[in-house]
Amino acid sequence: MPPRAKRIALTFCGALATASVILSAGPAPVQALASSRTAPAGITSVPLAQSDADLRKVVDWWTPDRLKHASSYAPKTAASNSGTNGTNGTGSASGTTPSATTAAVTPAAAAAGRTTSTPASNTTALSGSAPPKASTALKLRNPKLPPTVGKVFFRNGTTEYWCSASSVHSKYGNVVATAAHCAYDVKSGKPVENWVFIPSYVGNGETPFGIYVGHTLHLNDTYAATGDFDYDYAFVTVHHGYQWVQDNDANGNVKKDAKGQPLYKRVDMGRLESQVGGQGFAWNRGFTVAAYAFGYPAGPHPNGSRPFTGQTMESCLTKNTKKISTQKWELDKGVLFRGCGFTAGASGGPWVIKYSSTRRIGYLNGVNSLTWDLNGDGRYDGVSSPYFDTATYLVYSYAARQKTD
Template sequence: MKKHVLLPIGAIAAAGLAATALTAPAQAGRVLTSTKLAGPAQAGSTVKFWLDGGGSKLKAADPYGMEHNTVPKHVSKGAPAADGKPGIVPAIGDEKKTTAKSKNVNLPKTVGRVFFSIGSGLYSCSASSVQSAYHNLVATAGHCVYDIESNHQVVDNWVFIPGYYDGKAPWGVYVGKQAFTHYDFDVYEDADRDYSFVTVYSGIGWDYQKNVYKDLGPLGNNVGGQGLAYNQKVGAPVFVFGYPAAPHGDGNYVWTGEKLKWCYGKPYFPVKEASVKAEEQVGLKCSMTGGSSGGPWILKYSSARRLGYINGVTSLGGDTDDNGRSDMISSPYFDGETYGVYKAAYSLWSGSLVRKDGTLGITEAKSE
């Protein structure tokens, strides 16, 4: 693990998108499920689970994806039925900034890998830091948090490592505290709601001089946090980031999962796959494979500030022309119900896992 360095938080303006206050649209029926991932007493063992042995388990984790019987298909042209007006939540530091343009594609510091276990299996997905009241929130796919194989509710030993690179954690390790997802995904595994927002404890690093754990503070203070957009028209270009690791269908290992990759293009709608109840997903031409699940789809991405607005997360994918190479990915459409799930997690405090003596354990935290 690298020595921790606190980096400045960038910004990007809300140009071209309708701004909104943090008030959820009216909801019909039940849309929210929340589940604890780890209390302070369990979180310390989660950190040790992944870091003992020099982080060898991180390298051993397999890419995780939502299995579907056939390749999701773009069945016709159309537009999603937005359930309210378009809205955005500004990125961290973006509240009063102006737009900056850049032709370079600088990779976002907010994006990283998620690691978790299911039984004896070790798995990985992708995710990103997103704006919240305490700068402690992560956006990812629902199937990267909820156990869709054994219905054990949530996965075990869930951590987020922003900026992950070749087994290194440059901004520390963040243990998941509480996961929020749509009721239809938790109960029915409906891929149209395959997203989750996870509160995380303050980051954990290692003080090499004192040989003790170090409290790195809130996630968003260290790497920033993307904004959020919902009820947007489909078709505006997006950058998609993730850590693909699985081979293509022809067995070719193009990706390793050790480095952040990206795609760029104009999404299309709708994408359907009946085996996972997907009827209204958004598609994009992209060759990422398993392991990229949960990676952010970012509107209005500024390379200069490395920030924009998350408007989707990678859910499904496949080979549309049957040549043995993955060539498309898809995301749930972010609407007002997505925003409602996000808002439920937005204002929750997490706390620290590092005691004053540099050991891991329960520390004082604000009430929730």
Template sequence: MKRILSLSGAAVAATALLTSGLAGTAQAGTTVHHDKLVKPTEAQSVALYWLGDSGANLKRSTQFSGPSGNLDSASVKKVVSTGGAAASTAAGSISATSSSTTSTSKNINLPKTIGKVFFLDGDGKPRWCSATSIVSTYKNLVATAGHCVYNTAANTETMDKWVFIPGYYQGKAPWGLYVGKTAYTHYDFSVYEDYDRDYAFVTVYNGVELDSTATKTAGVANTGYSLGSTVGAQGFAWNQKTGTAHFAFGYPASAHPDGNKPYTGVTAKWAYGKTSGKTPVSSALKIDEQITLKAAFTWGADGGPWLIKYSNTKRTGYIDGVTSLVVDSDDNDRYDTLSSAYFDGETKSVYSEAAASWSGNVF
């Protein structure tokens, strides 16, 4: 497994200069990096940006197609067998929680926790990725890919106007909109753009919705409910064996490289299979240890959760991966493989700090 670099002397000084210009906080030699996304005083305007005008900005958003929004699929066409990532500590898990509300969604076979994160990319364009609610102390945590939170193209900041909408459908937020407060990533991802750590855990404020007199210029109102109390939260697992059966969820939307476009991104989809120790080949993304799952998802599914021990009645399981890349492994211009960072003890450290962090209402 990769280890955190032990920096000293000139390296420490250089790192200090690099991180001093970032919004986030991390110290050399540590695992966790966190960035403030939206202050409480800004959260209302962020929510209105997405919900106002009948969700116009939500509807015109497009999938965020790969790392930096512009991944050349040729750079990860092949996968090689590496035997999988080694577990540095004992395997562990934290159980899911159920919601206190009943579902009215027609997609009864899909978990209520699944949704989309929306944000503005480095060019100011509205984009989205897949994500899910995950268990935490204050029922306020979202799991997604690191590249759906951190602006790797600029390597200076997180995405702007970041929000999560569980159960999103055509401009609607059936269970509220949740503005991101703080993003927690692995230090190696946020500083070195190491895609073996392409995951993020984001605390969100309690839900908001347009007020009862909503117009194009109206404000938003607090629902008073946390994310987890509204839709529940998936469990979390780390240091699991490869070769384990998983359900992967997400909103695939892009066309395959050959132009075939089987998905619209309108509703969540699922795939099922066993993980492999094979790893995408991409020196540019510093990938050595990712794991893979056979699935024909396209971009838009990135950030979506991989769940073990998934209960089709409870609609919950344990997250031990999130989609990082979609890969054409046999060079036939059709995506056939998903990849994820391996969730190990260091992932657990990032998760634990995020899961213990409070957020509350936006105002």
């Protein structure tokens, strides 16, 4: 293909519901958030469902029936004019051809958890926690995939969306890492609503490790203010998990309501990390790494083909990521995962380095943020993450010290 004929299409990788609500992800003034002033400089912390009343609203919203139908959402994609349009978890937007840039990073000393140094690099990393043996005993679609990875569901306005995410190790075992655009609407300056994380989500609505309601959203101030995709990451602390189970009478028969529908009761699942473990965390690793990317892609490629359903976890492997940028999304120091054909729905899914398929943990070193059509053939063939640097670590470490119930 002649160089001039090549084009690069970008899209956020979050998946959305069928309702038509267009929201800008571009720069816009944000409302002052009182809660963010209690966080250190550079970090915005926003309450999600902290009170008992707010928690109950979220629990009541995500009923067993609603969860069963959640993966039937048809991701919405903007019409393509020249192969540069795409979608994100909060609306539609256009992409542009990237250009090379440079960015300096500074290593930071670890302050939360046990630290390790990765051989042959200047990486500082925090070790994760492996899933309990009970997790590995479950019959998962692929026993080598990490149970830490799952789906997040939420509402923005009147529309329901989903993205991908992962449990990451923390002092209180309650932190989920995802993309910032999967939790915060820059245009309104507000977080999304009814945010829940379901690890190892299965398309039929099963929640083998429980449902975890978001307590507090932590993100970089720059993303909250401008939507700069160099900071498209977020860390959400969550409440203890719960699971819906059918409610039986004394004879073991399923209780039913007046309409004959099964009744369910809520069962406490405890802390997130006690169920699935938590990935470690690494930053200032450099732009060239070997990594796995995980997520729940579902949307179509620019050419309309739809290879994924969004009902099962998918993975990609690369031996060498590289630096990439795009002026459109203010991405100056992105990391490109070439050869990964993820589509909408994969946003927020983790990039894991030094992943052990036996222990099913490694080190979180990125999140799916933008998908790319690098050769202009109408199919996404790359996904990028913001570079995990000292600023990323500061947001993560602040979230990792927050206790929830």
